[in-house]
Amino acid sequence: xxxxxxxxxxxxxxxxxxxxxxxxxxxxxxxxxxxxxxxxxxxxxxxxxxxxxxxxxxxxxxxxxxxxxxxxxxxxxxxxxxxxxxxxxxxxxxxxxxxxxxxxxxxxxxxxxxxxxxxxxxxxxxxxxxxxxxxxxxxxxxxxxxxxxxxxxxxxxxxxxxxxxxxxxxxxxxxxxxxxxxxxxxxxxxxxxxxxxxxxxxxxxxxxxxxxxxxxxxxxxxxxxxxxxxxxxxxxxxxxxxxxxxxxxxxxxxxxxxxxxxxxxxxxxxxxxxxxxxxxxxxxxxxxxxxxxxxxxxxxxxxxxxxxxxxxxxxxxxxxx
Amino acid sequence: xxxxxxxxxxxxxxxxxxxxxxxxxxxxxxxxxxxxxxxxxxxxxxxxxxxxxxxxxxxxxxxxxxxxxxxxxxxxxxxxxxxxxxxxxxxxxxxxxxxxxxxxxxxxxxxxxxxxxxxxxxxxxxxxxxxxxxxxxxxxxxxxxxxxxxxxxxxxxxxxxxxxxxxxxxxxxxxxxxxxxxxxxxxxxxxxxxxxxxxxxxxxxxxxxxxxxxxxxxxxxxxxxxxxxxxxxxxxxxxxxxxxxxxxxxxxxxxxxxxxxxxxxxxxxxxxxxxxxxxxxxxxxxxxxxxxxxxxxxxxxxxxxxxxxxxxxxxxxxxxxxxxxxxxxxxxxxxxxxxxxxxxxxxxxxxxxxxxxxx
Numbered sequence: 153x154x155x156x157x158x159x160x161x162x163x164x165x166x167x168x169x170x171x172x173x174x175x176x177x178x179x180x181x182x183x184x185x186x187x188x189x190x191x192x193x194x195x196x197x198x199x200x201x202x203x204x205x206x207x208x209x210x211x212x213x214x215x216x217x218x219x220x221x222x223x224x225x226x227x228x229x230x231x232x233x234x235x236x237x238x239x240x241x242x243x244x245x246x247x248x249x250x251x252x253x254x255x256x257x258x259x260x261x262x263x264x265x266x267x268x269x270x271x272x273x274x275x276x277x278x279x280x281x282x283x284x285x286x287x288x289x290x291x292x293x294x295x296x297x298x299x300x301x302x303x304x305x306x307x308x309x310x311x312x313x314x315x316x317x318x319x320x321x322x323x324x325x326x327x328x329x330x331x332x333x334x335x336x337x338x339x340x341x342x343x344x345x346x347x348x349x350x351x352x353x354x355x356x357x358x359x360x361x362x363x364x365x366x367x368x369x370x371x372x373x374x375x376x377x378x379x380x381x382x383x384x385x386x387x388x389x390x391x392x393x394x395x396x397x398x399x400x401x402x403x404x405x406x407x408x409x410x411x412x413x414x415x416x417x418x419x420x421x422x423x424x425x426x427x428x429x430x431x432x433x434x435x436x437x438x439x440x441x442x443x444x445x446x447x448x449x450x451x452x453x454x455x456x457x458x459x460x461x462x463x464x465x466x467x468x469x470x471x472x473x
Numbered sequence: 474x475x476x477x478x479x480x481x482x483x484x485x486x487x488x489x490x491x492x493x494x495x496x497x498x499x500x501x502x503x504x505x506x507x508x509x510x511x512x513x514x515x516x517x518x519x520x521x522x523x524x525x526x527x528x529x530x531x532x533x534x535x536x537x538x539x540x541x542x543x544x545x546x547x548x549x550x551x552x553x554x555x556x557x558x559x560x561x562x563x564x565x566x567x568x569x570x571x572x573x574x575x576x577x578x579x580x581x582x583x584x585x586x587x588x589x590x591x592x593x594x595x596x597x598x599x600x601x602x603x604x605x606x607x608x609x610x611x612x613x614x615x616x617x618x619x620x621x622x623x624x625x626x627x628x629x630x631x632x633x634x635x636x637x638x639x640x641x642x643x644x645x646x647x648x649x650x651x652x653x654x655x656x657x658x659x660x661x662x663x664x665x666x667x668x669x670x671x672x673x674x675x676x677x678x679x680x681x682x683x684x685x686x687x688x689x690x691x692x693x694x695x696x697x698x699x700x701x702x703x704x705x706x707x708x709x710x711x712x713x714x715x716x717x718x719x720x721x722x723x724x725x726x727x728x729x730x731x732x733x734x735x736x737x738x739x740x741x742x743x744x745x746x747x748x749x750x751x752x753x754x755x756x757x758x759x760x761x762x763x764x765x766x767x768x769x770x771x772x773x774x775x776x777x778x779x780x781x782x783x784x785x786x787x788x789x790x791x792x793x794x795x796x797x798x799x800x801x802x803x804x805x806x807x808x809x810x811x812x813x814x815x816x817x818x819x820x821x822x823x824x825x826x827x828x829x830x831x832x
Contacts (some may be wrong), residue, residue, distance in 0.1 A: 210554070244587030253586045260553055261586060265577045271543040272578065275550020282506070282532060282556060289550075302573070305543030311555030312538065472620055473583050473646035 153365055154431045157203060161361055162427055163441050164199035165420045168219045170445045171228065172392075174453065175218075175235070179397035183457065184235050186248035189216040193391035196358055196419040197292075197322050198223035200365035204372045205290055210258045210276045212269040213292040215250045220292045225257035228448065232456035240459040244466070266301030266327070267293065270319075274306045277315035277381070286376050290318045291399035296327030298342050299335055304349065307383070311350035314380035318371055319346065320389040321383065322358060324390040329405040346383035358386030363424065389414035482663030489522040490632040490664045491653065494639035495559065497668050499529050502557060505643060506533045508544070509561030509597070518561050519658050519832070521601070539612075541567055547572035548594045549582065557643055558594050565598040565652065566609045579648040580623035584775055591646045593758065595639070600654045600691070600742065602790070603822040604830050607781030613743030613774065615690070616752070618650050619720035619725060625649040625673055626720040630694040632662040634717055637671030645673060654692040654742065655832070656824035676723040678730075682712035685800055686730040688753050689740035690716040697740055699793035703814050704800060719749045727753060728761050735766035736803055740791065741773035748773050783822055792817050 153161070172190045178285045179188065191198065194216075202223030205211065213220040213340050221231055227242060234241030250264040260276060263269050273291035280287045289401035297303055298321065310317045321342055325332050336342070346353035352374070356367045364386060373383040391414075401408045427433040476720055485493065499505045507525055507692045509518065513536050517523035526534040537544050541562070548558035562568045568575075575596070583591040601610040618626045625647050635653070642649040679694055680701050689697045694715040701711035712730050716722060731737050737757055741750035750771040758768060772791045780786060794815035820826075 181802035212550075241587075243585060243589075246587050247585045253589060255589060260550075260590075261582070265573060268546065268573050268577055271574065272550040272553070275547035275552075276554055277550070278547055279551045279556045282551075283554070302540075302546065304730070305538065305540030306546065308538055309543060309547060381759050394818020440515065449605060468731050470584055470588035472625070473588070473593075 153362055157365070158362065158427055158432050159437070160203055161199055161365055162420070162423050162433070163196040163445075164202060164217070164223055165361060165423065166441055167445045167448075168195045168198055168222050168450055169420050171222065172218060174449055176392065176397035178453070184234060185237060186250070187395045188235065188249045188397065189395050190397070191216050191219040191390075193419070194322055194324060194358065195219055196361040196364045196386045196423075197320055197386050197388065198369050199322055200293070200361060201290060203289060204365060206371040207257050209287050210260050210273070210289040211292065212260050212273040212276070213252070213262035214266060214269060214294065214297065215262070215264045216294065217252050217292070218249070221254065221259055221262065222435040224254070224259045226252065226254040226259050229452040229455045230254065232452050233459050236456040236459070237461060238456060238459035239462040239466070240455070245462045267297040267302050269318045270297060270306040271302055274310050274315060274317055277310060277317035278313065280314065280316050286370055288316050288318055288375050290320060292320050292322070293325070295321065295323040295325065295332060295342060296335070298345065307346055307349045307351050307381070310381040316375045317381040318368070318375055319351070319381065319383040320368070321385045322386045322388045323385055326390060326394065328394045329403075329407070341385070343383060343385040345442070349381045351381045352379075353383035353385070355385045356387075358388035359422060361419050361423040389417070391415065430452045483666060484661050484677075485632050485664040486658065487572070487632045487635050487653070487660045488520040488658040490636040491639055492523060494530065494636040494643075495522065495525055498559070498640055498643045499525065499533065501668055502644075504555055505557045505559065505658065506551065507559045507561065508535045508537050510534055510537060510539065511563060512561060513639060518563060519557040519655070522561065535641050541570040542574050545571040545596070546578065549574060549578050549592050550663050552592045553590055554593050559597065559643055560594065561597040563599055564601050564610050565614060566601070566612050568596065568598055575624070575648070576621055580621045583647070584623055592648050593646045595642045595649050595651055597651045597653060598710045600652060602654070602656055602692070602779075603786065603824070604828070604832070605783065605822070606779070607780045608778035609691055611779040615652055615719050616743055616747050616749050619749060623648070625718065626652065627673060627718050628652045628691040629717060630657060630691050630715050632660060632664045632678075634671055634677065634777050637669050638673065640668065641670040641673050644670070649673070652691065656692050657695075659824065659827075660695075668770060671717075673718050674723060675717070675727050675782070677715040677717050678712065680711060680713040682710035684710045684734055685736040685738060685803065686714060686727070686798070687738050687740065688714045688716060688750070690719055690749065691742050693740040693742050693791065695793065696793045698813065700796035700800065703793065703797050703811065707801070707806065707809065709800060709804060709806075716749070722753070724756060727757065731761050732764045733755055735764055737765065737769040738796070738800060738803065739769070739771040740796065741771065743774055744775035744776050745771065746776050770799055770803060772799055783820075786822050788817060788821070790821070
């Protein structure tokens with residue numbers, strides 16, 4: 153990882169964190185009238201994947217997609233406007249937080265049904281194979297999606313056709329409030345399921361952003377070289393509640409102790425400390441990052457808040473192409 | 474059962490017309506791909522995909538894993554990058570595994586992403602019937618699909634429409650369910666050559682008449698035409714409207730016909746409750762009540778799963794005799810020789826005596 157990439161990685165992670173925390177802070181204003189699934193604590197995979205992929209590579213995601221969208225280069229103003237239900241949103245206000253799209257950077261869509269963009273991403277991979285380009289199709293999924301039938305169906309097809317597809321699984325241990333141990337056998341690694349299907353698969357620490365970047369970049373290079381699909385499982389942790397702006401350790405499905413343990417693993421601060429120690433960044437650089445992010449985010453929220461709503465008649469348009 | 478219009482017409486079977494449409498589409502646009510279980514097997518999905526892989530290669534024409542849901546998502550992903558996929562299922566029932574991809578993704582994508590990208594996929598579903606295919610090889614769920622905003626649902630009843638509507642479906646920018654009735658595959662009729670497309674939407678007046686409007690779709694149109702031919706001998710003139718598409722439905726043409734005849738019978742290949750036949754009656758009652766001179770009626774399958782046994786399916790299907798009897802009743806006429814003139818065919822569970830199973 154070059155110093156320049158390291159700096160971009162930290163900047164992207166800090167930006168995602170700041171946006172998520174700002175959404176959390178403003179959510180009580182009742183102006184963002186859709187569910188939000190925040191990814192605070194899970195920034196490393198989003199930011200690293202965005203940097204390892206090219207703009208013309210494809211990406212699809214699920215309901216917790218803000219980070220994936222921003223990491224890949226999605227338009228922050230349009231994302232916030234979408235969450236506010238505005239006409240200027242990336243989906244014209246029809247989709248909300250769970251349905252993000254930015255075709256200009258290859259972000260082909262995110263949807264709200266767990267697992268259901270996995271085959272769409274594989275189909276994008278098949279279209280790449282047909283067109284003969286060296287693009288990659290990246291699929292962001294969580295540990296819950298691994299329990300859907302379509303996950304296995306999709307991996308199988310990607311393997312049998314050696315498609316240029318990167319499966320990035322963020323294992324944050326929870327599906328809504330259901331812990332992993334009621335959903336999958338204790339001791340069985342997710343990445344080994346992918347391996348057993350015939351997809352090259354590895355595991356990594358999702359809190360070590362530099363390592364995450366190296367792992368994803370290596371996988372992308374391998375896929376681009378024509379060696380078929382890759383699967384990477386990253387261990388991460390969801391800081392905030394499943395859906396909404398707050399914390400939910402008090403409702404009894406996970407312990408405060410567990411939460412505090414994972415908070416300490418803090419991927420953003422960890423990378424920032426590392427880059428400081430290696431003198432890749434000076435305190436003044438970090439302050440400049442923070443200021444730039446603050447200003448951009450404030451402006452994007454203003455844009456979203458000031459934008460008009462679509463009209464009632466817009467609800468009846470664009471049913472058919 | 475299309476009435477012969479010209480001796481010089483080029484005759485093809487319904488399944489050959491499908492095959493020709495696929496060939497023409499794949500020749501016209503290299504983005505068209507075709508896949509499904511058995512696409513390249515020796516039977517070629519009842520002959521409809523025979524020879525395609527040899528002509529267009531394994532990348533564009535291929536067999537697939539038994540993964541109906543994922544492979545529908547694959548079609549969607551392909552479509553988002555400019556590919557025009559045609560997916561084939563030997564029975565509609567198998568496709569039920571793919572409802573998530575169809576309903577949550579294919580039908581919604583264009584709308585929920587503000588019209589930025591559409592999903593131009595075509596899904597061929599074959600409706601089974603008879604020969605003991607039973608509860609899970611015979612479901613006619615077109616009303617389910619028509620109920621979902623964003624989908625188009627096409628149901629041809631003639632070889633000409635099979636070709637013209639399939640070509641239109643493949644090049645339509647929306648997700649289209651193209652539903653073929655197994656009992657139509659061997660029917661022969663005139664089929665125009667070349668890249669012949671029929672618009673999705675307008676219905677076809679299969680027979681003009683003045684006394685009653687019969688609205689039908691797919692195979693039921695064949696039975697309706699038999700009934701109409703008989704009823705002509707009883708002095709009743711039936712107008713048979715073949716819907717061709719059950720979403721969208723050609724309401725102006727239905728309303729115009731009902732205004733002319735004042736009577737309406739609707740037919741459906743599926744179960745009565747929640748059927749397209751019921752929807753047609755509802756809309757006509759709401760918007761053309763004053764045109765109706767007697768209560769509208771519908772004939773559809775009973776609200777039970779289709780049984781397998783030869784004994785249990787006797788008299789189970791709606792046939793021409795049932796249609797003619799219902800219309801005579803609506804006209805206040807005696808049944809007369811209707812059941813003798815239009816008996817249920819023997820055997821009753823196949824499209825013709827030439828059909829000896831197993832499919």
